[in-house]
Amino acid sequence: xxxxxxxxxxxxxxxxxxxxxxxxxxxxxxxxxxxxxxxxxxxxxxxxxxxxxxxxxxxxxxxxxxxxxxxxxxxxxxxxxxxxxxxxxxxxxxxxxxxxxxxxxxxxxxxxxxxxxxxxxxxxxxxxxxxxxxxxxxxxxxxxxxxxxxxxxxxxxxxxxxxxxxxxxxxxxxxxxxxxxxxxxxxxxxxxxxxxxxx
Ligand code: ATP
Numbered sequence: 465x466x467x468x469x470x471x472x473x474x475x476x477x478x479x480x481x482x483x484x485x486x487x488x489x490x491x492x493x494x495x496x497x498x499x500x501x502x503x504x505x506x507x508x509x510x511x512x513x514x515x516x517x518x519x520x521x522x523x524x525x526x527x528x529x530x531x532x533x534x535x536x537x538x539x540x541x542x543x544x545x546x547x548x549x550x551x552x553x554x555x556x557x558x559x560x561x562x563x564x565x566x567x568x569x570x571x572x573x574x575x576x577x578x579x580x581x582x583x584x585x586x587x588x589x590x591x592x593x594x595x596x597x598x599x600x601x602x603x604x605x606x607x608x609x610x611x612x613x614x615x616x617x618x619x620x621x622x623x624x625x626x627x628x629x630x631x632x633x634x635x636x637x638x639x640x641x642x643x644x645x646x647x648x649x650x651x652x653x654x655x656x657x658x659x660x661x662x663x
């Protein structure tokens with residue numbers, strides 16, 4: 465699985481639709497201070513499901529929408545699309561290319577698409593869990609992240625290791641199963657109540 469392209473449209477300083485193709489080999493993005501290098505990396509984190517506006521250097525999620533400049537008015541929508549070469553079928557989707565799109569409107573409405581079809585954030589999170597692209601993975605190391613790992617509490621550090629080891633998915637499945645069992649226990653209690661009322 466390889467990163468193929470990234471399209472930004474109205475995301476932070478990228479008011480105009482901008483497409484970046486990642487060719488085989490190493491890609492370096494260079495530019496003067498404030499030219500948007502970190503915004504690009506944040507766009508990748510955002511389209512992969514980042515839910516914390518603070519970790520994208522904002523206070524609310526709509527802060528990622530282009531806020532206007534001297535020569536251009538603010539926009540009402542941010543959109544980012546990331547495309548992976550999935551010919552090795554590393555991502556559990558039956559296509560050779562996987563495109564994930566995220567849109568956010570100023571009124572807070574947000575949309576996720578997987579290969580141009582509407583999906584829920586949960587579908588994206590589940591797809592990426594334990595692939596190394598998940599929220600707490602080391603695929604993206606932003607400024608300050610190294611210190612954050614060194615300074616993190618043991619429980620937080622454990623999360624990084626669990627993501628790298630690929631066991632988060634199973635932990636989540638266990639939690640889902642436990643909550644279903646608790647729900648079933650509740651139902652059984654209700655049935656027992658009804659049976660005793662009828663007896
Ligand atoms: P450095 O080399 O200093 O780290 P950089 O190239 O990483 O800089 P970024 O931090 O990605 O630059 O970009 C910062 C610029 O993005 C600032 O000029 C800021 O005003 C602009 N910016 C951030 N959010 C928005 C937004 N919502 N709308 C318009 N511009 C924005």
